[in-house]
Amino acid sequence: xxxxxxxxxxxxxxxxxxxxxxxxxxxxxxxxxxxxxxxxxxxxxxxxxxxxxxxxxxxxxxxxxxxxxxxxxxxxxxxxxxxxxxxxxxxxxxxxxxxxxxxxxxxxxxxxxxxxxxxxxxxxxxxxxxxxxxxxxxxxxxxxxxxxxxxxxxxxxxxxxxxxxxxxxxxxxxxxxxxxxxxxxxxxxxxxxxxxxxxxxxxxxxxxxxxxxxxxxxxxxxxxxxxxxxxxxxxxxxxxxxxxxxxxxxxxxxxxxxxxxxxxxxxxxxxxxxxxxxxxxxxxxxxxxxxxxxxxxxxxxxxxxxxxxxxxxxxxxxxxxxxxxxxxx
Amino acid sequence: xxxxxxxxxxxxxxxxxxxxxxxxxxxxxxxxxxxxxxxxxxxxxxxxxxxxxxxxxxxxxxxxxxxxxxxxxxxxxxxxxxxxxxxxxxxxxxxxxxxxxxxxxxxxxxxxxxxxxxxxxxxxxxxxxxxxxxxxxxxxxxxxxxxxxxxxxxxxxxxxxxxxxxxxxxxxxxxxxxxxxxxxxxxxxxxxxxxxxxxxxxxxxxxxxxxxxxxxxxxxxxxxxxxxxxxxxxxxxxxxxxxxxxxxxxxxxxxxxxxxxxxxxxxxxxxxxxxxxxxxxxxxxxxxxxxxxxxxxxxxxxxxxxxxxxxxxxxxxxxxxxxxxxxxxxxxxxxxxxxxxxxxxxxxxxxxxxxxxxxxxxxxxxxxxxxxxxxxxxxxxxxxxxxxxxxxxxxxxxxxxxxxxxxxxxxxxxxxxxxxxxxxxxxxxxxxxxxxxxxxxxxxxxxxx
Ligand code: FES
Numbered sequence: 001x002x003x004x005x006x007x008x009x010x011x012x013x014x015x016x017x018x019x020x021x022x023x024x025x026x027x028x029x030x031x032x033x034x035x036x037x038x039x040x041x042x043x044x045x046x047x048x049x050x051x052x053x054x055x056x057x058x059x060x061x062x063x064x065x066x067x068x069x070x071x072x073x074x075x076x077x078x079x080x081x082x083x084x085x086x087x088x089x090x091x092x093x094x095x096x097x098x099x100x101x102x103x104x105x106x107x108x109x110x111x112x113x114x115x116x117x118x119x120x121x122x123x124x125x126x127x128x129x130x131x132x133x134x135x136x137x138x139x140x141x142x143x144x145x146x147x148x149x150x151x152x153x154x155x156x157x158x159x160x161x162x163x164x165x166x167x168x169x170x171x172x173x174x175x176x177x178x179x180x181x182x183x184x185x186x187x188x189x190x191x192x193x194x195x196x197x198x199x200x201x202x203x204x205x206x207x208x209x210x211x212x213x214x215x216x217x218x219x220x221x222x223x224x225x226x227x228x229x230x231x232x233x234x235x236x237x238x239x240x241x242x243x244x245x246x247x248x249x250x251x252x253x254x255x256x257x258x259x260x261x262x263x264x265x266x267x268x269x270x271x272x273x274x275x276x277x278x279x280x281x282x283x284x285x286x287x288x289x290x291x292x293x294x295x296x297x298x299x300x301x302x303x304x305x306x307x308x309x310x311x312x313x314x315x316x317x318x319x320x321x322x323x324x325x326x327x328x329x
Numbered sequence: 330x331x332x333x334x335x336x337x338x339x340x341x342x343x344x345x346x347x348x349x350x351x352x353x354x355x356x357x358x359x360x361x362x363x364x365x366x367x368x369x370x371x372x373x374x375x376x377x378x379x380x381x382x383x384x385x386x387x388x389x390x391x392x393x394x395x396x397x398x399x400x401x402x403x404x405x406x407x408x409x410x411x412x413x414x415x416x417x418x419x420x421x422x423x424x425x426x427x428x429x430x431x432x433x434x435x436x437x438x439x440x441x442x443x444x445x446x447x448x449x450x451x452x453x454x455x456x457x458x459x460x461x462x463x464x465x466x467x468x469x470x471x472x473x474x475x476x477x478x479x480x481x482x483x484x485x486x487x488x489x490x491x492x493x494x495x496x497x498x499x500x501x502x503x504x505x506x507x508x509x510x511x512x513x514x515x516x517x518x519x520x521x522x523x524x525x526x527x528x529x530x531x532x533x534x535x536x537x538x539x540x541x542x543x544x545x546x547x548x549x550x551x552x553x554x555x556x557x558x559x560x561x562x563x564x565x566x567x568x569x570x571x572x573x574x575x576x577x578x579x580x581x582x583x584x585x586x587x588x589x590x591x592x593x594x595x596x597x598x599x600x601x602x603x604x605x606x607x608x609x610x611x612x613x614x615x616x617x618x619x620x621x622x623x624x625x626x627x628x629x630x631x632x633x634x635x636x637x638x639x640x641x642x643x644x645x646x647x648x649x650x651x652x653x654x655x656x657x658x659x660x661x662x663x664x665x666x667x668x669x670x671x672x673x674x675x676x677x678x679x680x681x682x683x684x685x686x687x688x689x690x691x692x693x694x695x696x697x698x699x700x701x702x703x704x705x706x707x708x709x710x711x712x713x714x715x716x717x718x719x720x721x722x723x724x725x726x727x728x729x730x731x732x733x734x735x736x737x738x739x740x741x742x743x744x745x746x747x748x749x750x751x752x753x754x755x756x757x758x759x760x761x762x763x764x765x766x767x768x769x770x771x772x773x774x775x776x777x778x
Contacts (some may be wrong), residue, residue: 032578063422063423066422071422072423072425072426072429072600073600073601074600075423075426075600076426076429076430076596076597076598076599076600076601077597077600077601079426079596079600080592080593080594080595080596080597080598080599080600080601081593081597082593083589083590083592083593083596084589084590084593084594084597086586086589086593087586087587087588087589087590087593088586089586090582090583090585090586090589091582091583091586093582093586094579094582094583094586098578098579098582099578099579100574100579101574101575101579102358102572102573102574103353103355103572103573103574103575104355104565104570104571104572105353105355105556105570105571105573106569106570106571107555107556107568107569107570107571107687108554108555108556110458110685153513154513156513156514156516156524156528157512157513157514157515157516157517158512158516158517159509159510159512159513160509162508162509162512164512164517164518165508165512165518196616196617198616204614204615204616205520205614205615205616206615207518207519207520207615209616210615210616240616241615241616244498244635244640244653244654245494245495245497245498245499245502245635245654245658246494246495246497246498246519247491247494247495247498247618248491248494248614248615248616248617248618249618250617250618250619250620251620268618269618269619269620269621269622270491270494270495270618270622270635271632271635271636272636272719272729272733273640283640285640285730286636286640287635287636287637287638287639287640287653287654287657288640288653289640289641289642289649289652289653290642290649316501316518316519317497317498317501317502317652317654318501318502318642318649318652318653319501319502319507319508319511319649319652320504320505320506320507320508320649320650320652321648321649322649322652323644323647323648323649324647324648
C-alpha cells in the first residue's frame with residue numbers, strides 16, 4: 001500500500017516536473033527525491049545489523065563467562081566487531097539505500113554593515129563611551145578584583161623561597177645505606193658495578209638523597225683540584241639525579257653507550273647524558289649542561305662508608321642561578 | 330509519532346526553523362574532511378572510557394604493599410595510585426580493555442588532530458573568515474598534548490615518573506621564574522607532595538576535558554556559522570555557492586557510520602594490541618630509571634629535541650641563565666605553536682592576500698605556503714625520529730653518537746632543503762597543468778577548424 005503510494009507520488013512528481021512543477025490540488029512536492037529500490041543492499045544492511053547484535057551479545061557472554069583465556073582480547077574483539085558491523089550497515093545505507101543529493105546553497109554574507117552600524121550607534125547613544133573617569137575607575141576595580149581573586153594561587157607551593165631546592169640530607173658523618181637501610185662498607189663496593197646508596201634515615205625519594213657509588217682503579221682517578229680528597233680508597237659517590245632533566249642515572253658503561261669508549265662512564269637513560277666518574281662527574285656527551293654533583297667520602301674505622309660533607313654543587317636539573325649556592329644540610 | 334515529537338519540541342522551544350536549517354545544512358564531500366570528525370569521535374570514546382576509569386582509579390600517593398594477583402610485584406611498596414591502575418588492569422573485569430581503549434583513543438585523537446591541522450594548513454582553510462576556528466583548533470591541540478601527558482603520568486608507574494621528572498626538568502629550566510613555577514605546581518621540589526597528584530587528577534579528569542569540550546563546541550559552531558570550505562572540483566563550486574550533501578538524509582548515516590568505525594577500531598586495538606603494560610614497568614621511585622623507554626608518540630618530538638641539543642647551560646660567568654632542557658622541551662614547542670598561531674596573519678601581511686575565501690587551495694596553488702609548511706613539518710619531524718634514536722641503535726645497529734651528530738646536522742640543513750624541494754615541485758606541477766591546458770585548447774581549436 002505504502003509502496004504503491006510512493007510510486008504514485010514519484011510518478012506524479014515526474015509529471016509535475018515536466019509540467020514545470022504545476023502540482024495537482026492537495027499534492028505536495030517532495031523535498032528529497034525518491035531513492036531507487038535496492039532489495040539486495042537492504043538485505044545486506046539487515047544482515048550486517050544482525051551480525052552486530054550477535055557480536056554485542058557475544059560481548060555480554062564473554063563478560064559473564066569469567067576465566068576465559070584471553071578474556072580482554074575476546075572482549076575487545078566482540079565489542080569492536082559489533083561497532084564495525086553497525087558502521088558497515090550504515091555505510092551500505094548511505095551508499096545504496098538512501099538518495100545522495102548534491103545540493104547548492106549560498107555561503108553566508110561576508111558582513112552585515114547595517115547591523116554593525118546599529119550596534120555602534122547603540123553604544124554611542126548609551127552614554128558609556130564619554131565618561132572617561134568612570135571608565136578608568138571601572139578598569140581599576142576590574143584589575144584589582146582580578147588580582148585579589150588570583151592571590152590565593154600563592155598557597156599552591158613555596159614559590160618565592162627556593163631554599164628547599166638546595167637542601168639535601170647529607171652532612172659530615174652521615175652513613176651511606178642501601179635500599180633496605182643496611183650501611184655500606186667500603187669492602188662491599190666492587191669495581192665495574194654501579195651501586196645505589198642513600199643518606200641514612202632520609203626520605204629516599206628526596207632528590208638530594210640518592211647516590212651512585214662506583215669503585216675505580218686508583219691510578220685512573222683524575223679528580224680536579226676542587227674535588228681532591230673526595231674519593232675514599234678509589235670509591236667515588238655522585239648524586240644519582242641527572243643534571244639534565246632529573247632522571248635517575250642507572251647505566252654504567254651501558255650497552256647503548258659506544259662499546260669502544262675507553263673510560264667507564266655513568267649514563268642517564270633518558271637522553272643519554274654521559275658523565276665521567278673519574279674526573280669529578282664531567283659531562284662527556286649528551287645534553288646535560290653541568291657536571292654531576294659529587295659527594296666527599298670517608299671510611300670510618302669500622303669500614304663503613306660515610307659522607308665527609310655535602311655535595312660540591314646543587315642537586316637535580318638546573319634552574320636560574322643554580323650554580324650560585326652550595327647545597328645545605 | 331515523529332510528527333508529535335517535532336510539534337512538541339517546536340511548541341516548547343520554537344526551534345523548528347533551526348531544525349529545518351540544520352537538517353539541510355550542506356557538507357562538501359572530500360575524504361580529508363573526515364579527519365576532524367575522527368578526532369571528535371575519538372574524544373567521545375575518550376570521555377566515555379575515561380569516566381569508567383575514574384570509578385576505579387585512586388588518586389593517592391600513600392604507599393601500600395602490593396598483595397594482588399600479579400606475582401612479580403607481590404610484596405613491593407607502591408603508591409595507591411599505581412596499585413589501583415594495576416587492579417584495573419588485572420582484577421577489574423573488562424578493566425584492561427577500557428584502559429587500553431582509552432590509551433589508544435588518546436593516541437588516535439591527537440593523531441587525527443595533527444593530520445587535520447596539516448590538511449587545514451596546506452589547503453589554506455584557515456584564511457579569512459575562518460581564523461577564529463583555526464586558533465581554537467590549535468588551542469585544542471595544545472591542551473590535548475598536556476592532557477595526554479597528564480593521563481600518562483597519573484598511572485604512577487616507572488615510565489610515568491620518568492616522564493614527570495623530565496617535565497619538572499623542563500619547568501625549572503625556564504628562565505627567570507622556572508624554579509618558582511615548578512615549586513608552585515609541585516608544592517616544592519620534585520617529586521612534590523601528594524597535593525601534586527590531586528592537581529594532576531582534577532586537571533586530567535575535569536578541568537582540561539571540560540575546556541576541550543567547550544572549545545570543541547565553539548569550533549563546530551564557528552564552522553557551521555561560516556559554513557564548510559570546499560575544493561573547486563566543478564564549475565558549480567564558487568566562492569559564493571557551496572555544493573554538498575545535506576545533513577539529512579545524506580550525511581547522517583555517513584557520519585554515524587564513521588563514528589561506529591572509529592569506536593570499532595579503538596575497541597579492537599584496546600582488546601588486541603597491548604599498550605603501556607604498566608605491570609611490566611613497576612612502581613616509580615626517583616632513584617630508578619629504565620633504558621629504551623618510549624613516550625607516547627605525540628611527545629616523541631620533544632624527547633628527540635631534548636636529546637639533540639648540545640650539552641650546555643647558558644651562563645654568565647658562574648650564573649646560570651637558561652638551563653639546557655629549556656631549548657628542546659619549552660622553546661621548540663613554543664616556537665612551533667607561536668608560528669602556527671601567527672601564520673594566518675603572517676600570510677596576510679606578507680602574502681598580500683586579505684580576501685575572503687571559501688574555496689580551498691591545493692598545495693600546489695600556493696607554493697610559498699607549501700614550502701614554509703614543509704620546512705616546519707620537517708623541522709618537527711626530525712627530532713621526532715631522533716626521539717627513537719636509541720631504538721634505531723638497537724634495531725639497526727647504527728651507533729648512537731654518530732646518529733645524534735647526523736640528526737643535529739640534518740635539523741639545520743634538511744628543513745630549508747625540504748622547503749626548496751616543495752616549492753620546486755609545486756612550480757613544476759603548475760607548469761605541467763598550464764601545458765596541459767594549452768594543449769587541450771589547441772586540440773579544441775583544431776577540431777573546430
Ligand atoms: S635527564 Fe638525564 S639525560 Fe636528560
